[in-house]
Amino acid sequence: MAKKVKDPGFGYNSQKNIRGIINKNGSSTIIHVNKKFTIDDLYTYFIELSWYKFFFLVFLGYTLLNILFGFVYVFIGIEEITPSKGNFFDDCLNGFFFSAQTLTTVGYGGIAPQGITANIIAAFEAMIGLLSFSFITGLLYGRFSKPRAAIRFSNNIILRDFNGKKAVMFRLMNRRKTIMLEPEITVTLALNEKNEQNIYSRNYYQISLERDKIMYLPTVWTIVHEIDTESPLQKYTSAEIKDLDAELYVLLKYHEESFGQIVYQATSYDFSDLIVDVKYKPSAHFNEKGYTILDHDKLSDVEKMN
DSSP states (O other): OOOOBOOOSSOSBOOTTOOOSBOTTSOBOOOOOSOOOOTTHHHHHHHHSOHHHHHHHHHHHHHHHHHHHHHHHHHHOGGGTSOOOSSHHHHHHHHHHHHHHHHTTOOOSSSOOOSHHHHHHHHHHHHHHHHHHHHHHHHHHHHHHSOOOOEEEOSOEEEEEETTEEEEEEEEEESSSSOEEEEEEEEEEEEEEEOTTSOEEEEEEEOOOSOSBOSEESSEEEEEEEEOTTSTTTTSOHHHHHTOOEEEEEEEEEEETTTTEEEEEEEEEEGGGEEESEEEOOOEEEOTTSOEEEOGGGTTOEEEOO
8 A cells, every 4th residue: 555655845735737846957846926035145046047147147247337337437527537539439438448447456557547536436446346256256166166966867757567567767877977976866756636525636655666775876777666566556557657647756865976975956757758668778888898888868768668
């Protein structure tokens, strides 16, 4: 008899075709409303940004600051830093370039503040530049040094014959060349079902695995859940399992050599990703010198059962 587990934090309330809680990349699908954004959230926000967005915001902030101070220098009189070119656009360019030199503390010397007002503004801008670049340097270090898992999960899950029974499987591998030490995995099945009152609710089961922990992983690990009498899926046929409104929530942890720390990675599988009566193709083989060759492109490749 399958044993239910308590709500792991997702909630029992449900509806037909409800969206999953966890994305494939492990991020949350929860939409937060009325959440107050504080200054303490800035570090987390910039650390979690994609590299593309991070550098775009750095470039945008740098450009806007220089434009702002460039206009300030024109407003107080461009003559405070350099003779006027006689038109507003060229004066703005001079103000912008002087601002860039001051903000970065480069100071070529071709343009220099002359009056007390320009000197005060330049001194204030230099302070902002030092603080800004210190902040960006700290963020860069935080982004590079943050321990991150580098796990690839197969794009699909399969349902196939296994040891005289049926089994649900998926695969994972390390995207890095390092060996995963003591990987341990937990898989929770979320079933969206109608109760006696014809109301949808979610039931959770921590499903048993053929192996949930190994010593180390140099290549590929196939995660196997045998559908036996203790499985929550044992009462369904293969066709019914394929059509279930269900998800697998996966949490993997292991010791990452690169950081010398335990790292975690989560993912999820919707049963719409399930393929029936296929098996995974081998993703590793040996070359003529006896070395193991691991093909990362074959992680999700399947073939029909014989």
